[in-house]
Amino acid sequence: MSKPRLYSGMQPSADSLQIGNYIGALMQWRDLQEAYDAFFSVVDLHALTQPNDPAELREKTRRTAAQYIAAGIEPSKSTLYVQSHVPAHAELSWILSTITGFGEAGRMTQFKDKSQRYGADATSVGLFTYPVLMAADILLYQADIVPVGDDQKQHVELTRDLAERFNSRYGTTFTVPMPVIQQDTARIYDLQNPTAKMSKSAESDAGVLWLLDDPAVSAKKVMRAVTDSEGSVRYDREEKPGVSNLLVIYAALTGRQIPSIEDEYAGRGYGDFKKGLAEVVVAEFGPVRERALALLSDPAELDRVLAANAARAEAVATRTLADVYDRVGLLRRA
Ligand code: ATP
Ligand code: LTN
Numbered sequence: 001m002s003k004p005r006l007y008s009g010m011q012p013s014a015d016s017l018q019i020g021n022y023i024g025a026l027m028q029w030r031d032l033q034e035a036y037d038a039f040f041s042v043v044d045l046h047a048l049t050q051p052n053d054p055a056e057l058r059e060k061t062r063r064t065a066a067q068y069i070a071a072g073i074e075p076s077k078s079t080l081y082v083q084s085h086v087p088a089h090a091e092l093s094w095i096l097s098t099i100t101g102f103g104e105a106g107r108m109t110q111f112k113d114k115s116q117r118y119g120a121d122a123t124s125v126g127l128f129t130y131p132v133l134m135a136a137d138i139l140l141y142q143a144d145i146v147p148v149g150d151d152q153k154q155h156v157e158l159t160r161d162l163a164e165r166f167n168s169r170y171g172t173t174f175t176v177p178m179p180v181i182q183q184d185t186a187r188i189y190d191l192q193n194p195t196a197k198m199s200k201s202a203e204s205d206a207g208v209l210w211l212l213d214d215p216a217v218s219a220k221k222v223m224r225a226v227t228d229s230e231g232s233v234r235y236d237r238e239e240k241p242g243v244s245n246l247l248v249i250y251a252a253l254t255g256r257q258i259p260s261i262e263d264e265y266a267g268r269g270y271g272d273f274k275k276g277l278a279e280v281v282v283a284e285f286g287p288v289r290e291r292a293l294a295l296l297s298d299p300a301e302l303d304r305v306l307a308a309n310a311a312r313a314e315a316v317a318t319r320t321l322a323d324v325y326d327r328v329g330l331l332r333r334a
Pocket of ligand 2: 007008009010011043046133134137138146147148152
């Protein structure tokens with residue numbers, strides 16, 4: 001029996017990933033790659049919907065790929081590639097856009113939020129069709145499951161609708177994928193503003209733990225994390241968002257349960273607790289950072305790995321695309 005398929009991806013929107021990406025996505029991807037035939041992409045075409053310096057985008061794309069590998073995604077086990085290396089993504093996206101309603105795309109909350117933030121003149125058609133390209137990513141590979149954060153759930157629902165619509169119009173062509181939404185406990189908040197999600201594009205960097213930061217810098221950020229005046233290490237998301245966030249990070253990185261960590265630090269101050277967490281953070285991310293920097297010191301080798309993986313991805317994607325072209329009635333080139 002072949003393994004079920006999995007698809008997920010991240011935008012190369014920063015030089016380094018943050019630990020929310022690591023805990024909320026990469027750790028799960030790493031575990032899931034055993035039981036699934038997994039495809040992980042660096043979605044550089046999606047990143048073009050944001051202003052980018054061309055040289056920086058290329059660099060961020062490599063760096064994101066290197067961090068996937070450094071975090072444990074194995075390019076010999078999973079297919080780890082750059083979206084733009086497989087032209088079928090853009091091609092299927094066009095076909096899918098012809099069966100997507102204008103109103104349907106306009107109801108996507110990410111588009112509504114971003115277009116409101118940028119204003120009508122700075123809002124591109126690419127931002128509007130972003131979810132259609134995402135649907136093409138997923139459907140090209142006949143993915144059974146798509147692990148994503150909460151915020152992407154609506155896009156996976158749209159993907160399901162488009163797959164069902166295409167299948168009923170042209171005959172069964174696509175697997176209808178299931179979203180796998182990460183648990184709320186896997187949501188990491190900003191260390192300085194613990195009610196806001198930690199994010200690559202946060203305004204201030206003081207509360208963001210970067211995977212590629214010097215471990216000493218990360219340790220310092222942990223020591224300075226916002227807590228409260230109660231002084232007891234106890235999980236309470238409403239009353240103690242700062243401490244609760246630190247407990248979640250501690251538990252996620254050690255595989256321990258929160259109550260056992262609360263017990264360990266009962267009667268001790270936040271200083272001790274933060275010191276303990278800083279050690280955990282340094283122990284976990286030190287080696288990840290070293291691996292990523294080693295990979296980045298040999299970009300030619302990294303590019304070869306990505307090229308080999310893109311070839312694997314392309315073999316799957318072109319098969320789906322050819323089927324789609326036939327079904328919609330495009331004349332085959334002789
Ligand atoms: P950006 O600021 O560029 O939107 P981001 O850091 O918020 O980036 P995404 O690139 O949108 O992250 O997300 C990549 C993956 O990481 C998604 O699966 C998302 O759910 C997960 N993720 C991002 N931030 C967090 C977080 N703070 N906690 C848990 N998971 C997160
Ligand atoms: N939009 C997603 C990134 C993304 C993706 C995908 C995730 C692009 N294509 C396909 C899962 C499957 C994001 O911003 N996190």
